[in-house]
Amino acid sequence: MDYPDDSALLTRLLAGEQKAFRELVGTYQSAMRAVAFAIVGSRNADEVVQDAWLAVVRNLDSFQGRSSLKTWLLTITANTAKTRLKHNRREVLLDDLPGPHGSVGDERFAADGHWLLAPHAWHQDTPEALLTEGELRECLEKTLASLSELQGSVLLLRERQGLELDEICNLLQVSLSNVRVLLHRARLKVFATLEHFEETGQC
Secondary structure (H helix, E strand, O other): OOOHHHHHHHHHHHOOOHHHHHHHHHHHHHHHHHHHHHHHOHHHHHHHHHHHHHHHHHHHHHOOOOOOHHHHHHHHHHHHHHHHHHHOOOOOOOOOOOOOOOOOOHHHEOOOOOEOOOOOOOOOOOHHHHHHHHHHHHHHHHHHHHOOHHHHHHHHHHHHOOOOHHHHHHHHOOOHHHHHHHHHHHHHHHHHHHHHHHHHOOO
């Protein structure tokens, strides 16, 4: 199956266009890092991503289009990370580090992980509101940094990159039930931060 959105970019990449390569890096770097981070941890993630990009450049002309470019890139990253892991073995655990505000109860959320009763919306039409938005962003970044490697990576791959749960399972070699638990715990911590900020105006 050919992916039409990829074909034009691939043609430009194969022609050696530097701008096309910069677009590719800009689009997929964070997803690749999330995959590497989940498998090898923060110490080796950047090195894995660099090695993965080298593999991409070497193998670009053999890309068949049977999957999307994104899937191909993330698979190369996962394989590179797994190779690194064999040389620097560590145990991948279902960590559940506490967030800055703990968590909130499951009864607050629907089965799909969304609020049953959402927090009140912030109005962004005043300088004070815009300042609050920046402060909230900082709070959320702190919460994301407090997540375990697997939780943070699963959340990023699902929410920011839009990967399906089975794709995440395949890339990280984690069971579907574990991916669901990791995603649920990460979302609870993010929701707890949102709720705490709404109530207090502070992290």
